[in-house]
Amino acid sequence: MDVVTAQEMYEWDQVAMESTGLDGKLLMENAGRAVSSELEKKLDKHQRVMMLIGAGNNGGDGFVIARTLLNRGYSVEAWQVVPDSKVKGDARHHKEIFMKTGYTLYKLEENDDLRESFESAEVIIDAMLGIGVKGHLRGPIKQVVELANEQKAFRIAVDLPTGVPADEGIVEFDAFKADYTYIIAALKVSALVEHTRLYYGEWKVCDIGLPVRKLPSPNRKVWQREDSKRILPKRDANSHKGSHGKALIVGGAAHMPGSIAMSAKAALRSGAGLVTVATPKSAVPTIATYVQEATFLPLAEEEGVIKGPVDFDVSAYDGVAVGMGMGRGRESNNLVNHLVSSVKSPLLIDADALYQLKNILGLLRSRTYPTILTPHPGEFAHLVDQPISAIVQSPFSYSREFSKKYGVYTVLKGPATIITAPNGSQFVDLTGNAGLAKGGSGDVLSGILLAMMLQSGSTTHALNSGCMLHGLTAEMLIEDDHSMVDLLATDLIEGLTQTFRTFSS
Numbered sequence: 298m299d300v301v302t303a304q305e306m307y308e309w310d311q312v313a314m315e316s317t318g319l320d321g322k323l324l325m326e327n328a329g330r331a332v333s334s335e336l337e338k339k340l341d342k343h344q345r346v347m348m349l350i351g352a353g354n355n356g357g358d359g360f361v362i363a364r365t366l367l368n369r370g371y372s373v374e375a376w377q378v379v380p381d382s383k384v385k386g387d388a389r390h391h392k393e394i395f396m397k398t399g400y401t402l403y404k405l406e407e408n409d410d411l412r413e414s415f416e417s418a419e420v421i422i423d424a425m426l427g428i429g430v431k432g433h434l435r436g437p438i439k440q441v442v443e444l445a446n447e448q449k450a451f452r453i454a455v456d457l458p459t460g461v462p463a464d465e466g467i468v469e470f471d472a473f474k475a476d477y478t479y480i481i482a483a484l485k486v487s488a489l490v491e492h493t494r495l496y497y498g499e500w501k502v503c504d505i506g507l508p509v510r511k512l513p514s515p516n517r518k519v520w521q522r523e524d525s526k527r528i529l530p531k532r533d534a535n536s537h538k539g540s541h542g543k544a545l546i547v548g549g550a551a552h553m554p555g556s557i558a559m560s561a562k563a564a565l566r567s568g569a570g571l572v573t574v575a576t577p578k579s580a581v582p583t584i585a586t587y588v589q590e591a592t593f594l595p596l597a598e599e600e601g602v603i604k605g606p607v608d609f610d611v612s613a614y615d616g617v618a619v620g621m622g623m624g625r626g627r628e629s630n631n632l633v634n635h636l637v638s639s640v641k642s643p644l645l646i647d648a649d650a651l652y653q654l655k656n657i658l659g660l661l662r663s664r665t666y667p668t669i670l671t672p673h674p675g676e677f678a679h680l681v682d683q684p685i686s687a688i689v690q691s692p693f694s695y696s697r698e699f700s701k702k703y704g705v706y707t708v709l710k711g712p713a714t715i716i717t718a719p720n721g722s723q724f725v726d727l728t729g730n731a732g733l734a735k736g737g738s739g740d741v742l743s744g745i746l747l748a749m750m751l752q753s754g755s756t757t758h759a760l761n762s763g764c765m766l767h768g769l770t771a772e773m774l775i776e777d778d779h780s781m782v783d784l785l786a787t788d789l790i791e792g793l794t795q796t797f798r799t800f801s802s
């Protein structure tokens with residue numbers, strides 16, 4: 298499922314029209330019909346539906362939807378909320394069809410009893426503005442949106458809730474608050490960004506017949522369950538523990554043994570053949586009790602944290618992860634430096650190691666094997682010297698710019714986790730729930746990702762699938778035995794069993 302900006306969506310429409318002759322009027326008919334078919338599944342014929350129609354092409358979709366629903370016997374009151382003179386182009390064409398079909402169009406400029414209609418409406422459908430919105434709402438649309446938001450009726454938006462920008466980075470806006478949005482042709486970036494996504498409510502993308510083979514890729518996609526199912530590692534009957542990769546996990550501290558222990562256990566649960574934990578000597582017994590399957594590389598320590606020498610041999614490993622529960626002492630800086638310079642296999646950098654990485658970002662470009670960074674917005678903000686709010690408002694552009702600049706994979710964690718490859722292509726993982734917002738779930742994710750990388754030929758596939766396994770496990774646990782309040786990171790590790798079983802069946 299592609300994710301587009303407003304400009305990319307306009308380009309798609311242009312390509313469709315120029316390369317295949319599908320014209321705007323036909324696309325509008327398709328859009329309106331696709332949304333109407335979905336609405337039929339949601340609405341009852343006796344429900345009083347109020348349709349709010351604007352002047353641009355989003356309004357044009359509204360005329361098609363109103364006509365189609367009326368044709369099919371639904372009880373729809375169609376309201377044009379802008380002056381007649383503003384309705385132009387394809388929207389005007391579909392307005393004429395609506396009028397010639399003999400249906401009544403109520404007009405805000407001629408009537409003032411919009412409030413009365415609102416009060417009796419059970420469903421309000423917003424087809425006022427879509428991707429063409431610019432700046433704060435103006436004129437009658439502003440008042441109509443304010444009124445609509447006060448109603449008890451179920452609110453549905455067409456393409457985008459009116460007022461919500463299609464792109465990331467715009468924070469000052471007022472908008473229709475939808476309970477459900479039928480998105481036209483492709484998911485818009487703002488449906489996935491923290492400060493805009495809630496305006497959409499639930500959503501569904503409606504196909505309008507664009508010529509998919511002709512459309513330029515925006516290099517931004519939602520990773521789907523079927524994708525993971527298709528590419529998850531299969532175990533060969535003749536395989537042995539060495540076939541599934543040797544992982545090294547570096548980190549931990551005497552007062553924080555849990556993080557690295559969970560990473561190690563999650564890596565083993567996710568199929569890693571052998572896992573070695575490099576951690577301060579005094580932390581080994583605690584970790585070993587929890588992860589009996591791991592081997593250990595005890596490191597010198599001072600006051601429970603890693604203390605040199607840190608230049609141990611890393612050549613025997615097929616993948617390395619560093620940072621979980623490591624602390625931010627001076628030696629950890631040397632350690633991260635050593636690993637970035639000497640690991641000749643995929644290297645995953647998380648948590649405290651990300652903090653240390655800030656001073657040596659320039660070294661990343663010299664790595665010839667994949668480097669994966671797994672920050673949450675706070676860690677990423679520190680790396681790129683920006684406030685957290687800037688990252689949360691524009692996660693796609695910051696992570697794309699960063700990955701391209703340093704030649705790394707960035708897994709920017711959040712309700713929508715964005716996985717960016719060094720060439721800038723992006724995938725979004727939408728699985729998971731608020732139960733994951735708890736200490737330890739990032740450590741579990743690192744272990745899963747490391748294991749996936751050992752077993753996959755494609756780093757992108759490994760990262761996307763790893764994020765999905767983590768999120769689906771949280772979803773499954775909430776459905777079955779847990780709640781979002783009580784879910785623990787260790788539950789996720791146990792829950793992986795069920796997720797793998799589901800995926801391999």
Ligand SMILES: NC(=O)C1=CN([C@@H]2O[C@H](COP(=O)(O)OP(=O)(O)OC[C@H]3O[C@@H](n4cnc5c(N)ncnc54)[C@H](O)[C@@H]3O)[C@@H](O)[C@H]2O)[C@@H](O)CC1
Binds near residue numbers: 427
């Ligand atoms: N071929 C196409 O281009 C297709 C477009 N489609 C629909 O067309 C929409 C985009 O159409 P448009 O480009 O005409 O844009 P919109 O319909 O989203 O908005 C354009 C209108 O909004 C007004 N406007 C902009 N900012 C405003 C503000 N802050 N306050 C009040 N009024 C404001 C403009 O004056 C203009 O009349 C999509 O969201 C989708 O719903 C679909 O019909 C499918 C095909």
Ligand SMILES: [K+]
Binds near residue numbers: 423427454455457
């Ligand atoms: K809309």
